[in-house]
Amino acid sequence: MNKTRIRVLVGKPGLDGHDRGAKVIARMLRDAGMEVIYSGLHQTPEQIVEAAIQEDVDLIGVSVLSGAHMTIFPRIKELLKEQNAEDILLMGGGTIPEEDIVSLIEAGHAEALFTPGATSTEIVSWIKSKLESIKEDVV
Amino acid sequence: MSENFLRWKAKYDAQRERKSPFFTVSSVPIDPLYGPGNAAEIDYERDLGNPGEYPYTRGVRPNMYRGRLWTMRMFAGFATAVESNERYKYLLSQGQTGLSVAFDMPTIMGYDSDHPRAYGEVGRVGVAIDSLQDMETLFQDISLDKVSTSMTINAPASIIWAMYVVAAEKQGIPAHKLTGTIQNDILKEYIAQKSWIFPPDPSMRLITDIFGFAKENVPKWNTISISGYHIREAGATALQELAFTLADGFAYVEAGIKAGLDVDDFAPRLSFFFNSHTDFFEEIAKYRAARRIWARHMKEKYGAKKEESLLMRFHTQTAGCSLTGSQPENNIVRTAYQAMAAVLGGTQSLHTNSMDEVLALPSEKAVQIALRTQQVLAYETGVVNTIDPLAGSYFVETFTNQMEEGAEEYFRKIDELGGVLGAIQENFFQQEIADAAYRYQQEIESKDRIIVGINDFVNEEKEKIDLLKIDPEVERAQVNRVKALKQSRDNIRVQATLDDLKVAAQGSDNLIPKIMDAVRAYATEGEMIAVLKEIFGEYREQAVF
Amino acid sequence: MNKEVLDQWIARSFERDRRATAKLISWVEDDIERAHIMRSVLKETGRKMVVGITGPPGAGKSSLVEALTKLYRARDERVGIVAVDPSSPYTGGAILGDRIRMQAHGTDRDVFIRSMGTRGHLGGVTRSTSDVLRILEGGGYGRLLLETVGVGQSELEIMQMADTVVVVLNPGTGDGIQAIKAGIMEVADVFVVNKADLPGAERMKNDIEMMLNLNGDTRPWRPPVVLTSVITETGVESLYEKIEAHQCYMLETGQRDERRKERLRQEVWRHWEDKMRAVYETVWEEAREERVILHQDDPYQLAQMLWEERFKGG
Numbered sequence: 001m002n003k004t005r006i007r008v009l010v011g012k013p014g015l016d017g018h019d020r021g022a023k024v025i026a027r028m029l030r031d032a033g034m035e036v037i038y039s040g041l042h043q044t045p046e047q048i049v050e051a052a053i054q055e056d057v058d059l060i061g062v063s064v065l066s067g068a069h070m071t072i073f074p075r076i077k078e079l080l081k082e083q084n085a086e087d088i089l090l091m092g093g094g095t096i097p098e099e100d101i102v103s104l105i106e107a108g109h110a111e112a113l114f115t116p117g118a119t120s121t122e123i124v125s126w127i128k129s130k131l132e133s134i135k136e137d138v139v
Numbered sequence: 140m141s142e143n144f145l146r147w148k149a150k151y152d153a154q155r156e157r158k159s160p161f162f163t164v165s166s167v168p169i170d171p172l173y174g175p176g177n178a179a180e181i182d183y184e185r186d187l188g189n190p191g192e193y194p195y196t197r198g199v200r201p202n203m204y205r206g207r208l209w210t211m212r213m214f215a216g217f218a219t220a221v222e223s224n225e226r227y228k229y230l231l232s233q234g235q236t237g238l239s240v241a242f243d244m245p246t247i248m249g250y251d252s253d254h255p256r257a258y259g260e261v262g263r264v265g266v267a268i269d270s271l272q273d274m275e276t277l278f279q280d281i282s283l284d285k286v287s288t289s290m291t292i293n294a295p296a297s298i299i300w301a302m303y304v305v306a307a308e309k310q311g312i313p314a315h316k317l318t319g320t321i322q323n324d325i326l327k328e329y330i331a332q333k334s335w336i337f338p339p340d341p342s343m344r345l346i347t348d349i350f351g352f353a354k355e356n357v358p359k360w361n362t363i364s365i366s367g368y369h370i371r372e373a374g375a376t377a378l379q380e381l382a383f384t385l386a387d388g389f390a391y392v393e394a395g396i397k398a399g400l401d402v403d404d405f406a407p408r409l410s411f412f413f414n415s416h417t418d419f420f421e422e423i424a425k426y427r428a429a430r431r432i433w434a435r436h437m438k439e440k441y442g443a444k445k446e447e448s449l450l451m452r453f454h455t456q457t458a459g460c461s462l463t464g465s466q467p468e469n470n471i472v473r474t475a476y477q478a479m480a481a482v483l484g485g486t487q488s489l490h491t492n493s494m495d496e497v498l499a500l501p502s503e504k505a506v507q508i509a510l511r512t513q514q515v516l517a518y519e520t521g522v523v524n525t526i527d528p529l530a531g532s533y534f535v536e537t538f539t540n541q542m543e544e545g546a547e548e549y550f551r552k553i554d555e556l557g558g559v560l561g562a563i564q565e566n567f568f569q570q571e572i573a574d575a576a577y578r579y580q581q582e583i584e585s586k587d588r589i590i591v592g593i594n595d596f597v598n599e600e601k602e603k604i605d606l607l608k609i610d611p612e613v614e615r616a617q618v619n620r621v622k623a624l625k626q627s628r629d630n631i632r633v634q635a636t637l638d639d640l641k642v643a644a645q646g647s648d649n650l651i652p653k654i655m656d657a658v659r660a661y662a663t664e665g666e667m668i669a670v671l672k673e674i675f676g677e678y679r680e681q682a683v684f
Numbered sequence: 685m686n687k688e689v690l691d692q693w694i695a696r697s698f699e700r701d702r703r704a705t706a707k708l709i710s711w712v713e714d715d716i717e718r719a720h721i722m723r724s725v726l727k728e729t730g731r732k733m734v735v736g737i738t739g740p741p742g743a744g745k746s747s748l749v750e751a752l753t754k755l756y757r758a759r760d761e762r763v764g765i766v767a768v769d770p771s772s773p774y775t776g777g778a779i780l781g782d783r784i785r786m787q788a789h790g791t792d793r794d795v796f797i798r799s800m801g802t803r804g805h806l807g808g809v810t811r812s813t814s815d816v817l818r819i820l821e822g823g824g825y826g827r828l829l830l831e832t833v834g835v836g837q838s839e840l841e842i843m844q845m846a847d848t849v850v851v852v853l854n855p856g857t858g859d860g861i862q863a864i865k866a867g868i869m870e871v872a873d874v875f876v877v878n879k880a881d882l883p884g885a886e887r888m889k890n891d892i893e894m895m896l897n898l899n900g901d902t903r904p905w906r907p908p909v910v911l912t913s914v915i916t917e918t919g920v921e922s923l924y925e926k927i928e929a930h931q932c933y934m935l936e937t938g939q940r941d942e943r944r945k946e947r948l949r950q951e952v953w954r955h956w957e958d959k960m961r962a963v964y965e966t967v968w969e970e971a972r973e974e975r976v977i978l979h980q981d982d983p984y985q986l987a988q989m990l991w992e993e994r995f996k997g998g
Binding site: 007031033034036039040043047051053054084085 | 702703706710714715772775777778780790791793797798803
């Protein structure tokens with residue numbers, strides 16, 4: 001199959017409104033040729049997953065600065081599973097301590113987590129190589 | 140240009156620059172040298188004035204830090220009211236006289252801890268306050284006439300403040316004895332921080348209701364802290380922070396006047412809150428320009444007569460957005476430079492960030508280092524010995540002028556868009572900030588801007604530091620507490636006060652007394668906000684990138 | 685992809701599986717098995733009318749879509765929404781932010797919102813949009829709403845996909861003049877002056893009425909002008925009624941079928957265009973090296989020559 005355009009849902013789950021990171025990322029992914037669906041602020045995991053399904057995105061990217069990452073990431077994954085949409089990848093960023101990053105990744109609650117300072121080159125190339133490798137698996 | 144200058148310029152141009160262009164953290168290009176030619180226009184009396192004299196460029200008090208140091212005010216609050224109360228009592232026992240309360244996100248957004256939207260966020264980034272009960276616990280055994288309390292609360296400020304005033308009332312302390320500050324700056328929420336609840340018009344009404352109520356009943360309270368901090372954190376340049384914050388300040392002044400208040404009745408209670416980023420001279424120029432612009436506009440445009448109406452007093456916090464997740468100890472150094480800029484810029488109080496704030500709520504150890512940073516600055520470096528020591532520097536004065544001119548240009552643009560509210564609706568601020576944030580990130584990616592530990596001088600190994608953890612049990616305890624309250628209180632009385640509030644919200648009377656009645660009946664924050672939402676509606680942004 | 689698997693996805697979409705509907709849309713957008721998918725979908729669809737909503741950026745289109753959706757939902761109708769935003773002409777990327785203003789229905793499984801980028805090619809967008817709407821219809825969404833930014837030719841084309849075109853303008857903005865310039869006056873079936881709580885709304889309504897008078901429009905349907913405010917929640921019912929009235933008119937007068945025939949004509953032409961472009965590219969490639977002599981041939985002559993060789997002479 002020949003998917004021509006990577007689609008990403010960028011969302012801000014939870015109650016904090018610090019959207020600088022989410023917006024800069026959205027713009028960078030657009031400039032890398034992707035279609036970015038921006039879900040806006042103050043989203044529940046349910047809203048994010050429903051949007052991801054309707055928009056048929058390849059990837060969800062969320063920014064969490066409220067300290068609620070240990071509940072938000074597992075919840076999004078759980079909802080994706082309920083909807084048979086486990087093939088939608090989940091990446092995130094924000095104020096997340098290294099220890100929590102390790103445990104979230106190990107538990108499969110996210111495919112990648114970036115901390116403040118991560119560059120767009122890093123993020124874009126991760127997305128592209130990850131989606132590329134999945135496509136090969138399917139074929 | 141003088142012959143002398145041209146001679147030097149020829150020599151300079153003959154040599155190679157290490158990089159080009161040289162620019163500030165806000166991407167403002169900087170000349171290699173500033174000299175008498177740059178500062179020729181400056182008139183000491185008109186543009187600087189002595190410290191404590193109009194236009195206050197050199198500071199708001201004649202003696203500045205030789206009289207009294209700035210207040211070292213560290214922002215704290217976490218988990219439930221019980222835990223935060225213990226932390227406050229400890230801080231007070233250590234000689235601190237001012238408290239600074241951080242609230243959790245559900246409180247900031249007007250949700251009770253048992254609301255589904257609060258799930259996972261209770262007590263995370265600050266203390267959870269649902270009702271008067273929590274406020275009483277928060278200040279248990281702390282006499283509210285003995286402390287000044289700063290509360291970082293905006294959209295629901297009227298409710299949280301009413302809880303504080305009623306908590307004092309229950310301690311037997313009359314409102315007129317209370318001192319402190321509420322942030323209460325909704326405009327910068329629409330512009331930058333995005334913790335809004337209601338649309339602009341009813342939000343502005345709540346703010347002027349607070350102004351009016353405070354003037355009669357809580358006269359020593361700082362009713363607003365007009366904040367550039369969050370505008371900067373959202374990605375604005377130093378100039379944008381300065382211009383947008385002052386524009387907000389003028390909008391509040393205009394709203395107060397429009398609501399029938401005399402400018403000198405509320406202007407002395409307005410205070411400001413700025414960011415301090417790492418670009419040293421740019422920050423100092425920003426603070427000096429801010430005082431001068433405020434004084435000039437208040438006097439000339441708004442006809443303020445009292446000296447206190449002209450003085451811009453401000454709190455400063457070092458830049459959270461400058462901290463890096465990698466090599467977090469480097470953040471101590473960044474914070475120290477930023478703190479020094481704030482002090483050389485004449486701040487009245489200062490919060491220094493802890494090195495780990497980019498990763499979690501600060502640990503006790505990290506907070507102590509941050510506080511010690513201020514103490515070293517105050518007692519060892521000697522920068523406090525003389526007032527406004529950088530005045531007369533060709534560079535700093537030129538940069539100060541440049542800041543003022545740039546801000547005036549922004550004021551004109553904002554006016555053209557119909558003032559601050561019009562400009563918000565047109566997404567003017569939001570677009571300016573998004574563009575600046577994006578440009579900054581691109582400069583980092585292209586290495587035109589070097590951030591130590593991020594795009595240069597990187598350590599391969601990840602550093603580990605000890606972080607503060609919030610027990611998930613906290614959330615359950617707080618949820619149970621608010622549920623129990625909703626069972627045990629007089630619910631008929633609660634409903635009656637909420638109905639009253641609703642009726643009042645439809646009219647135009649001052650809402651604060653009605654809110655206080657509901658608070659006294661132990662109505663929760665979430666219940667009051669829900670009633671007001673019915674009448675006021677909810678704000679939604681149109682996102683720009 | 686295996687046709688059998690594909691047919692299973694199509695069947696699932698008809699059984700109201702949202703995931704399957706979403707996948708079909710992606711494949712059609714990406715031109716994967718498009719003809720096969722659409723053959724099945726078009727067999728089952730085409731009965732539902734499409735309401736197109738256009739107007740300048742910031743006019744409040746998404747909020748109106750949300751408000752209309754609320755009315756449809758109150759009548760227990762399922763709503764499919766397509767929101768089109770421009771893609772960057774340089775990178776092909778896009779930021780699609782219309783969902784932000786439709787959050788009231790964010791978790792309602794009887795509302796399906798799909799954001800689309802224009803992906804830089806004219807015509808193609810139109811085709812995808814119309815296909816996507818039909819896929820939504822096949823997925824059981826009976827009310828079809830299409831929202832675009834009302835600037836530029838491509839949006840006008842997209843609007844031809846709609847059976848009822850609603851043009852949203854704001855008071856005091858000069859939107860009216862812009863609308864005339866953009867040729868929107870001609871395509872509008874219903875005008876909305878949104879944000880009617882702002883000053884100048886009545887005046888704008890009068891201006892539009894006046895322009896309609898000047899146009900000397902002889903169509904039996906005169907576009908009504910509705911004042912709405914999403915903030916004070918006024919006028920949306922009235923908009924709903926006008927849309928219903930227009931759809932009745934379209935059905936009763938046979939206008940709907942007229943419009944659809946015209947649409948079909950254009951669509952067939954677009955397919956032809958694609959085929960002819962391919963033919964042309966080969967012809968040009970063959971001729972380019974030996975036959976085309978710069979400074980001697982002019983394009984008129986060359987065009988005539990190559991056309992005749994290919995379609996008459998051959």
